[in-house]
Amino acid sequence: MEPALIAVDIDGVLNPYNMSRSRGQKLGYRPSKRLRQERMMRTFWNRTHGAELRRLSREYDAELVWATYWNGLANEYARLEVGLPELPVVELDLTTLTTDWKYPTMLAYAAGRPLVWFDDEHVDHGRGRDEFLAARTEPTALIDVPPVEGLGEPQIAAAERFLGLL
Ligand SMILES: [Mg+2]
Numbered sequence: 001m002e003p004a005l006i007a008v009d010i011d012g013v014l015n016p017y018n019m020s021r022s023r024g025q026k027l028g029y030r031p032s033k034r035l036r037q038e039r040m041m042r043t044f045w046n047r048t049h050g051a052e053l054r055r056l057s058r059e060y061d062a063e064l065v066w067a068t069y070w071n072g073l074a075n076e077y078a079r080l081e082v083g084l085p086e087l088p089v090v091e092l093d094l095t096t097l098t099t100d101w102k103y104p105t106m107l108a109y110a111a112g113r114p115l116v117w118f119d120d121e122h123v124d125h126g127r128g129r130d131e132f133l134a135a136r137t138e139p140t141a142l143i144d145v146p147p148v149e150g151l152g153e154p155q156i157a158a159a160e161r162f163l164g165l166l
Contacts, residue, residue: 064084141158
């Protein structure tokens with residue numbers, strides 16, 4: 001089988017929602033000065049995420065890819081905040097935000113490969129999720145990330161369990 005893909009969303013995964021400076025400090029997140037200055041965005045990032053994702057990719061011979069509506073901006077900004085190399089981008093059309101979301105694009109992109117997918121919105125698209133899983137013939141783990149906390153140890157552990165069984 002082809003090497004597994006590890007698809008990574010940004011908002012609600014690497015950049016949690018409703019983060020504050022004090023809560024961020026407790027959880028290991030720092031605000032991005034660059035995104036604030038250049039794009040007027042208030043974002044918080046945790047460098048542990050980059051290290052953990054790189055480790056998963058290395059230990060399980062899996063390929064990290066971006067699956068975020070940030071598209072190319074993920075490589076321009078987000079990767080530097082968490083410490084990741086440039087990654088392939090699953091290009092998402094913004095119009096799918098209100099229709100089938102990321103599912104059809106990901107179905108085509110990940111065809112033939114096992115897939116681990118970290119996202120906070122799998123659950124907001126219930127029917128799409130069921131159809132996606134029914135259409136996939138390869139091992140698939142949709143890993144739900146709590147959007148206010150962001151990617152954490154339980155989700156990384158779930159990914160490891162899945163990748164370890166391939
Ligand atoms: Mg998200």
